[in-house]
Amino acid sequence: MNRKHHAALRAATVLAATGLVLADAGALSAQEPQASAEATAEATVLEQIVVTARRREEKIQEAPVAVTAIAAEELGKGRTDTMEDAAFRTPNVLFNGQGGPVSIRGVTSLGISGGVDRQPAVGMFLDEVYLARPMGYPFILEDLERVEVVRGSQATLYGKNTIGGAVNLISREPGDTPGGEFSATVGTDLNTRFKAAFETPIEGTDWAVRATGAWSGNRGYIENLATGGNVSDTDLLSGRIVATGEVGDGTRIKIIGDYTRDRGDGGLWYAPLPLAFDHEATHDFKPENSVDSGGLSVRVDHDFETVRLTSVTAVRGHEMRSYLDGDFSATPSIGQAQEETQRQFSQEFRLSSLDDDVLRWSGGLFYMHERFEGTQYFDLAAFPRDIWSRDVFEQSADTVSVFGEAGYFLTPEWELSAGGRYTYDRKSTTSEISSPSGSFMFGTPGRAEGDVSFSNVSPEAALTYHLSDGNIAYAKISRGYKSGGISPYIEADGTANVYDPETTTSYELGTKATSGDGRFTLAASLFHIDWKDQQAVIYTTPVTRVYRNAAAATSNGLEIEATAQLTGEIGLRAGYGYTRARYDDFMDSVMGAVYTGNDLPFAPRHSITAGLSFTRELDAGAVLKAGVDYTFRSSYAFTADNAYRQAPTHLVDAHVGLEKDGWSASLWAKNLTDERYLKNYFSYSGTDMGVAAPGRTIGITLAKVW
Secondary structure (H helix, E strand, C coil), rough: CCHHHHHHHHHHHHHHHHHHHHHHHHHHHHHHHHHHHHHHHHHHCCCEECCCCCCCCHHHHCCCCEEEEEHHHCCCCECCCCCHHHHCCCEEEEECCCCEEEECCEECCHHHCCCCCCCCCEEEEECCCEEECCCCCCCCCEEEHHHHECCCCCCCCCCCCCCCCCEEECCCCCCCCCEEEEEEEHHHHHHEEEEEEEEEEEECCCCEEEEEEEEEECCCEEEEECCCECCCCCEEEEEEEEEECCCCCCCEEEEEEEEEEECCCCCCCCCEEHHHCCCCECCCCCCCEEEEEEEEEEEEECCCCCEEEEEEEEEEEEEEEEEEEEEEEECCEEEEEEEEEEEEEEEEEEEECCCCCCCEEEEEEEEEEEEEEEEEEECCCCHHHHHCCCEEEEEEEEEEEEEEEEEEEEECEEEEEEEEEEEEEEEEEEEEEEEECCCCCCCCEEEECCCCCEEEEEEEEEEEEEEECCHHHHHHEEEEECCCCEEEEEECCEEEEEEEEEEEEEEEEEEEECCCCEEEEEEEHHHHEEEEEEEEEEEECEEEEEEEEEEEEEEEEEEEEEEEEEECCCEEEEEEEEEEEEEEEEEECCCCCCCCCCCCCCCCCCEEEEEEEEEEEHHHCCCCCHEEEEECCCEEEECCCCCCCCCCCCEEEEEEEECCCCEEEEEEEEECCCCCEEEEEEEEEEEEEECCCCEEEEEEEEEEEE
């Protein structure tokens, strides 16, 4: 065992011991006679959060996994509204729509550098359905019951590509009484949203339904100096229907359909950094953008006497078309575009035990088929679009998995759990580079076809000490697997560019503690990740590139999250993350670049999140609610060469509102201090280019719930 492992184990031992001391203190306080009865009577106990991070319902403080849960009341316009917002709420997590898009503990994917085929390293799941492509992700977190960000390799219970972790989006289900809601928001830059929802039980049946529709729009926050107008606008229509019902004895069905239509201008208004930070751009090319995505899933649960059978069947897909400026200047020289069509079908069967007193277990089968067609265009803007140079990529992929996990209580306190997943992937692809215009902007024309298959066994084991309710310590080891494949690029000899899977081995020690009066919680973990055969883009000539398993990396760090109900009116949450993620071995011999020792992209060393909430009942039945949230991310790189680093970022959000008789009015501000930071960056012909995130945004939301 090397020095790094020894250091991690020593620190982990201290962490686990600290957690058990806190747990002991909490347990003892619960046994003290009524010495603090008055204080306890005045205090408000924290709400018990239930998560499904391990594909079964359990209290978050009793789950031996690092997970942050964001509840429904914290989601929505002016609060946690996008995946970027959710990532900022979570230690050691970043979201970048093109650069990952999700990075957890430094583990991420190729993003924009990977061309049209962008395979995530962090799995995104909507109601337990895997979303295979970032362009199929929800644009806003609308009408959800909960968002769960699960950190660390998930070896057993998740279907595909979860070497960094997983994000679970759980839709709101209908209640047992009729009701509905309507809200309207208006803010700076005409930042507008209208939402309507209705739910009702269906009379004479055991079924209920909830339907939601929302429209979001704004005029854009970036000034295009070439035209004088505002750009980076939003025009987003979304809807969801959830139906739940009982069929016979012990059978429950949930049907969910969703659709999103995006007609904003695409938001990719890259500019030299001095302009980008001033929210300015100089694009002469009028953009066109359209994205349509959606899906349908059916979940069936049937309870036998001692086991539950679960079936999740889903179809999903998206279509995307985007044309935009290719030189990012006021000179009409280059245009670029991307088109995608994706369809997927997935089926999962699970059997799980219902009596979990001593032995709990689950196991199942997973199958997924995906069909993907993607094309990137790049050429002189003077040419008609139908003859632009292009890289066309088509892929048919199948994944089959068999998985199982069991946990056994060796004693009433000690639980040993172990599991594993066997995965088989097969992909058939065609890559074709052509130039009808004759400009050869994508390089030498060529066509390559290939078929590849991969198999993997990923084990996981954990030992958990249950001191009392909400007080645990655990040690865990897991292997993560991300499939290999064939890239959209072509080898220099004209053959298909085949690359192998990448794997992670994660070690984690953690503890969770809850005070005896239920007012305070703590969750902490230490982790060490060995990332092998990392997929990377390297050059075969100064103008052509391919995928290679060219890198290895290590990530070490810790996370601490705490919540407290200080009084009946004041609540506090806080979190801190530390990640030291570096390349152990990575070089590009063609370009003469050595990245060994560099920080991994999108891996800030320090991350802090904190929130303070205030609730007070006023006269005449009104309720005042207010809060402030703070986020900090230390400097991080966007690329493997670390050529440009995002400066440390401080974000402050705030809200204050009144509620009475189902009516509410809330004044909110995002990025209250008008902090300037980049959403994404790349180097274009030696010039640092970027797109800055929005500055200060202020709005008001009026809502009625009945």
